[in-house]
Amino acid sequence: MATAGGGVLGDRYRLLRPLGAGGTSRVYEAEDLTLGRRVAVKVLAAGGLNADPVVFERFRREAETLARISSASVVRVQDAGADSGGTPFLVMELLDGVELLTLVEREGALPVEVVETVAVSICRGLEAVHEAGVVHRDVKPSNVMVTRSGRVVLHDFGLSRVLDNTPLTGVGDVVGTPRHLPPETMRGASPRPTADLYGLGTCMYTMLTGREPFTDEEEVAGIVFQVVDVGVPRLAGTPGIPERLAALVDALTERDVVRRPASAAEVLDALPLGSAPETTQLVRDMVARCVRDQAVASVHQVAPALVPDGFTVPDVPDVPESPAAPDAVGAPDAAAAPAETPEYLGNPQVTLGGPRSTAEQEAAQWPTTGASDRLALSGTTQQMVMSGMTEPKATSRLREAVTLVHRGDLQEAVRILGTLARVCPTSLGRDHPTTLAAQFWQAMCLSRLGAGGEAVALFSAVSERCEAERGTGRG
CATH class of the missing domain: 1.10.510.10 (Transferase(Phosphotransferase) domain 1)
Structure with a gap:
């Protein structure tokens, strides 16, 4: 799939990460550079001119279909178009x-x-x-x-x-x-x-x-x-x-x-x-528990050698969530989110940064459908990912995550922070300020999602690392 603007689709949508894939199309989280919001972009996988005519027509009909439906109970279409190579795409709201x-x-x-x-x-x-x-x-x-x-x-x-x-x-x-x-x-x-x-x-x-x-x-x-x-x-x-x-x-x-x-x-x-209002709140509470579990799972994904000293996850009762945020941004499964890939999206058909190595293609196969389907990464792939997280990039991603936390887009913030918490200890060091800051904000998300016990444990672990650094004169 050809793209314009160094990874920008249709000169407007910066593709960020894959959300899922079907037999004929792939869905990505993207940033709308014009309106400064996150969206879901569905792209025909087979490309434009080379696409099967039946598949192409089915994709076109989906866009046409959604454009003619107006209901709060149906996903909203925001845009449609084609890239410079003729590959069609469909832009939809990204649900939280x-x-x-x-x-x-x-x-x-x-x-x-x-x-x-x-x-x-x-x-x-x-x-x-x-x-x-x-x-x-x-x-x-x-x-x-x-x-x-x-x-x-x-x-x-x-x-x-x-x-x-x-x-x-x-x-x-x-x-x-x-x-x-x-x-x-x-x-x-x-x-x-x-x-x-x-x-x-x-x-x-x-x-x-x-x-x-x-x-x-x-x-x-x-x-x-x-x-x-x-x-x-x-x-x-x-x-x-x-x-x-x-x-x-x-x-x-x-x-x-x-x-x-x-x-x-x-x-x-x-x-x-x-x-009834209490029924609506019951639905919100159930969704909040799912999101909370996904956030906690993102902490568990950190390899044992990278987890801060003293970190344990106690059993905690369900805690009611604070009032729900709007449905604007962030529908990823935080527990299933793949690690950050430096210069491209996790899709063998999408190249945003030139030819890719075997390790890169292996990373492109990471599933995004759930923890039970997740594949283990080879040592080569892990090294490729870890080496791609430079200090400026990590700092930039951290700022992005903190902005999302302040906006209430906690699911997306959890995904970014989970990636930083996994990658930064190896790329930058366990005691690097960015590593500790990512873990701090990860704990902040856990707290806001109702996982109080896990949040306290992670806050304490980060605090201990900071105190240890001060004791050495480096902190």
Whole structure:
């Protein structure tokens, strides 16, 4: 992918780091140099002129689709364009929060009032999508973001399709996630709004039970058989789940499409539309716990030899978070963020600083989807990364992180500070002022995110190192 301006896409968006990747596109966190804000930039991976025409058209349709939808429950498109080589890109708001699936994985089955609140938001988003003449086609918990302010947002419209438009898949092709696809889609039928409502039903099933449908099946063939011939397990009569809610989920996940609710408006009629302030706060608290856990995990990622003397992480109870910050910036999973790469993005297809070495290409494979998928780094790669963190760069990144802390963008600050805390002890030294300052601000983030015990432990460790330095006359 060609870029202009030494790593600036479209002369405006400075790509900072990869957030995720699919089969045909990659998403990056970027800085909007014109408005001074952080955004998410989705780029077609195959490039411009060399892209598969079907893939190119699908990407173009996603931009067109999102531009015609206006809803607080749907991710907002801010810009679109192409780089100097013709590679298209899509600029979207960068959400501060966690995926619904991550929330369920941490919390287990969610309280009924939370399930209803989240379902209402998803349904309102689908209502706007369908009114725009679009079918999402991939409604699932990992495509729903819950922000720190309690906002619920439907995103990832890469598989969406305009109703009655020419399909972009061949006969018999199935696109989407099998656990959340309705039987008619498995059979190759044209997608209709009721297919999205089925996805809403599987999201509600996941929230109410604490697990996705068909988790006992690992093979795709087995999941397809369950979806088509058996169906999502019925919730009617399940202890702890109100019968009215169980009946709604069972109706949404009916194998026979004519037995499902016909529209998002019909589903909304079956849900309580008002969300009590205490329910909104409950959602915020759950998201805050997830973000806090990610911040604590960023401290655990520091290699044992680099952790300050005396640092331990005690068990601490949940602490209520301070009022949530706006949804403006920072949706990265801090626990899963890859280490900082000096002159390029972690993507073999994106070169911002010239040809890359084998070590650089290895670093480009670092996953960003979660701690369980993280790969160990080879010694060569570690040395390459460590040597790239110069004192001026570390100082610049530290200032950037401190600015984010003051703005309340704690998730992004945690990511940057976690990188500095991992890299600076080796690159600059354990007792270097920048190393200690990064750990201090890392502790500050932990404190603001409610991880008081971990924050105190890290504050104490940094204080001890500072005192030791003063004792030598160097501090």
